[in-house]
């Protein structure tokens with residue numbers, strides 16, 4: 001049995017609608033596509049769906065933990081703590097780009113939060129795949145860029161990664 005991106009979206013939205021303490025306007029097709037591509041597949045079989053679902057539950061745990069004022073959404077301070085706890089040490093510029101891309105009226109709801117973390121995770125995975133000698137730096141030529149929609153050029157080491165990218169556009 002396979003689950004399509006559209007079905008994944010329906011399931012996730014049904015689940016999050018039961019958690020009234022999480023602010024969300026629902027998962028978009030874009031967020032769901034990003035989740036499926038993180039798993040490197042085009043549609044989900046049951047085991048992949050379960051893995052994806054556990055990931056969402058994990059993000060939900062982080063979201064609740066760092067929603068310090070229990071507002072049901074993240075402000076930029078809470079978001080930064082959540083990123084750092086998730087192992088994503090970002091420089092200020094990248095951090096501000098992410099907030100600008102994912103915040104709505106300066107707050108980030110649960111679906112945007114999940115989409116942002118999924119994309120970051122995909123980007124870090126891409127980086128690690130390119131960093132074959134594990135030096136924390138990569139050099140890529142155009143042919144190695146994963147695809148034109150996710151041009152991702154990274155430099156610096158992973159502990160304070162400096163990323164120049166046209167990834168979230």
Ligand SMILES: [Ca+2]
Pocket residue numbers: 024025026109110111112
């Ligand atoms: Ca949203």
Ligand SMILES: [Ca+2]
Pocket residue numbers: 066067068069070071072073074075078
């Ligand atoms: Ca909050």
